[in-house]
Amino acid sequence: MNTATIKELLYKVADDLLIIGHRHSEWTGLGPILEEDISFSSMAQDKIGQSQALFQLLYKLGEPEADTNAFTRNANQFCNAQFVELPNDEYDFSTVRHFLYDHADQLRFEMLAHSSYEPLAKLARKVKGELKYHVFHANTWMVKLSQGTEESRARMQSALNASWNYALGLFEESKFEKELIAAKVFEGEVALKSKWLSAIIPFIEKAGLKLPPEKEWNPVNGGRKNFHTEHLELLVKEMGEVFRVEPHSQW
Amino acid sequence: MVDAGTIFNLQGAMLTEKEVWEKLEVVKDPEIPTLSMVDMGIITKVEVNDDLSVAIEMTPTFVGCPAIKMMEQMVYNCLKEAGIEKVSVSTNLDVAWNSNKITERGLLCLKKHGLAPPPKHEGEITQELLEHVACPFCGSKNTETKSPFGPTLCRSLHYCHNCLQAFEQFKPVV
Numbered sequence: 464m465n466t467a468t469i470k471e472l473l474y475k476v477a478d479d480l481l482i483i484g485h486r487h488s489e490w491t492g493l494g495p496i497l498e499e500d501i502s503f504s505s506m507a508q509d510k511i512g513q514s515q516a517l518f519q520l521l522y523k524l525g526e527p528e529a530d531t532n533a534f535t536r537n538a539n540q541f542c543n544a545q546f547v548e549l550p551n552d553e554y555d556f557s558t559v560r561h562f563l564y565d566h567a568d569q570l571r572f573e574m575l576a577h578s579s580y581e582p583l584a585k586l587a588r589k590v591k592g593e594l595k596y597h598v599f600h601a602n603t604w605m606v607k608l609s610q611g612t613e614e615s616r617a618r619m620q621s622a623l624n625a626s627w628n629y630a631l632g633l634f635e636e637s638k639f640e641k642e643l644i645a646a647k648v649f650e651g652e653v654a655l656k657s658k659w660l661s662a663i664i665p666f667i668e669k670a671g672l673k674l675p676p677e678k679e680w681n682p683v684n685g686g687r688k689n690f691h692t693e694h695l696e697l698l699v700k701e702m703g704e705v706f707r708v709e710p711h712s713q714w
Numbered sequence: 715m716v717d718a719g720t721i722f723n724l725q726g727a728m729l730t731e732k733e734v735w736e737k738l739e740v741v742k743d744p745e746i747p748t749l750s751m752v753d754m755g756i757i758t759k760v761e762v763n764d765d766l767s768v769a770i771e772m773t774p775t776f777v778g779c780p781a782i783k784m785m786e787q788m789v790y791n792c793l794k795e796a797g798i799e800k801v802s803v804s805t806n807l808d809v810a811w812n813s814n815k816i817t818e819r820g821l822l823c824l825k826k827h828g829l830a831p832p833p834k835h836e837g838e839i840t841q842e843l844l845e846h847v848a849c850p851f852c853g854s855k856n857t858e859t860k861s862p863f864g865p866t867l868c869r870s871l872h873y874c875h876n877c878l879q880a881f882e883q884f885k886p887v888v
Contacts, residue, residue: 498861498871505863512778586777589810592839592888593776596862596870599841 464646466524468639469580471542472649473524475637475687476571477517478543481533482695483564484510485702489551499554506561506597513590520582534703535710538696544686546629548695555615555622558608562601563630563663569594570658579647602666609670620672627675631656631682729798734760734768737796741788744781745866748823751785755815758808767800768793773811775887776867813887824884825850830872832886839888847883849874857881 487507494500518529526532547564551557572594575587609619634656643649667674685691738757743749751757751772759771770789774782786803793801813832816824821831830850833843844862846855854876861871862885869882 498863501865501871502861502863505867508780508867509776509778512776512780516777585807585810589774589777589807592810592812593778593867595839595888596885599844600862602841 464580464642464648468642468646469583469648470521470524470526471637471639472643473517473521473583475542475544476575477514477521478541479547479564479568479633480510480514480517482541482543482698483547483560484508484514485698486547486551486557487561490557495554502600503557506600509593509597513586513593516586516590520586523582530706531710534706536699538691538699539689541691541695541699542687542689543695544629544633544635545683545690545692545695546626546632546686548686548692548698549629550694552622553618555608555618556625558601558604559619559622559626560630561597562605562666563626564633565594565597565601566662567630567633567655567659569598570662571655574650574655577647578649583648605666606670609672616671619670623667623672624675628681629683631680632684632686634659635682635684635687637687729762729766729768731760731762734762734770734793734798737793738770738789741785741792744784744788746824746827746829748827749820750823751789753817753820753823755817755820756785756811757789765800766798767802768798770801770803771808772803772805773807773809774805775811777807779867811887813885816884828881829869830881830883832884835886835888837888839886843886844870844883847872849877849879850881851879852877 484507487503487510490500490503491507492500494503514533515529518526518532521532522528527535546560549560569591572587572591575583576591578584578587605619608615610616634652636652637643640651644651664674735752738752738760739750741751743751743754754775756772756775757770758773759769761769763769770793772782772786772789782805786805790801790803814834816832824831828850830847835843844859847857847859848855849857849872852874854874856875857872858875859870860873860880864871864882868885868887870885871880872883873880
């Protein structure tokens with residue numbers, strides 16, 4: 464297995480975590496109730512910490528030091544899915560995205576816990592336990608908000624409709640997909656997507672929501688190949704602002 | 715007689731791994747002053763080398779725990795103050811922490827601090843396990859989970875309907 468293949472895998476997982484972590488942190492101080500403010504802030508802290516651990520693995524493979532890598536790249540060097548870079552919008556969209564993304568993330572780390580690439584497997588065995596709490600939180604609010612009032616149900620349904628094709632973009636395949644599967648580094652996006660559908664559908668049904676009809680499924684791909692919406696550029700600029708002022712300062 | 719594993723240096727001074735573990739018992743969690751890092755289960759390896767240098771390995775409770783650097787420093791300071799000249803402290807994931815690693819004494823310390831200790835688990839955690847956590851103040855299980863996230867990554871928020879108090883739990887983690 465060549466390192467370029469491993470690096471590509473590490474980068475996409477790290478970038479997803481870093482960018483969604485940053486989006487979650489934007490709820491700090493703005494959450495609708497204190498507990499929710501704390502929840503999104505805590506999940507942000509987890510996700511950014513997990514991305515840092517992945518950037519440290521990349522550093523060991525010859526990539527730049529973690530902070531430099533996270534805070535000095537331009538938007539067109541990121542390989543997160545476009546889904547995670549979309550603005551938070553309102554609580555309905557943030558909750559639906561959190562639900563769709565975290566189920567995928569937890570299943571991804573459960574798969575990676577069996578990776579033949581041992582440094583990643585070690586990290587994944589730890590991270591998958593932490594992500595359980597993110598999934599519990601998402602499941603609770605997905606159902607609660609969908610069963611609230613007529614307005615909240617309608618809002619959740621429309622957030623789900625707006626999210627769906629972006630969420631499918633989480634499973635955009637790598638050009639190294641076959642090698643990764645053959646070397647047992649990662650079971651692959653197709654397998655992940657199928658597990659993900661089985662995991663989320665019961666909760667969507669319990670919430671009383673409906674998935675868009677299958678003929679309308681049309682994944683928004685491109686993120687993994689560095690194509691992004693204009694939102695990522697603004698996010699990256701803000702996220703790295705302090706670091707870029709004084710890149711060599713000690714914290 | 716000396717314990718197996720006792721290391722002598724050229725001057726005849728000696729140090730055992732057991733002694734190092736004992737010295738470390740005074741290093742407390744920065745957030746929970748009743749709980750030692752040893753009882754929390756985050757010290758994973760203590761090694762005394764031939765030159766009496768000591769190498770400590772730690773594991774984080776959560777990958778994103780912001781206190782880990784500070785805890786490394788506290789361990790380092792403790793051993794230096796105890797007169798050990800060469801000390802190295804590092805953190806890795808060779809041994810992944812889970813809440814079953816907290817010692818019995820550690821669980822009591824948590825309770826003394828007003829935190830519900832994590833229940834033992836069998837490698838799997840369900841959302842049901844988080845409901846009806848026993849209240850650390852009155853022991854009632856007539857409680858509900860308010861949020862799986864609390865003031866630090868390792869705590870969740872609960873409410874006791876029996877003694878009408880909010881409380882926190884040190885979360886079970888697999």
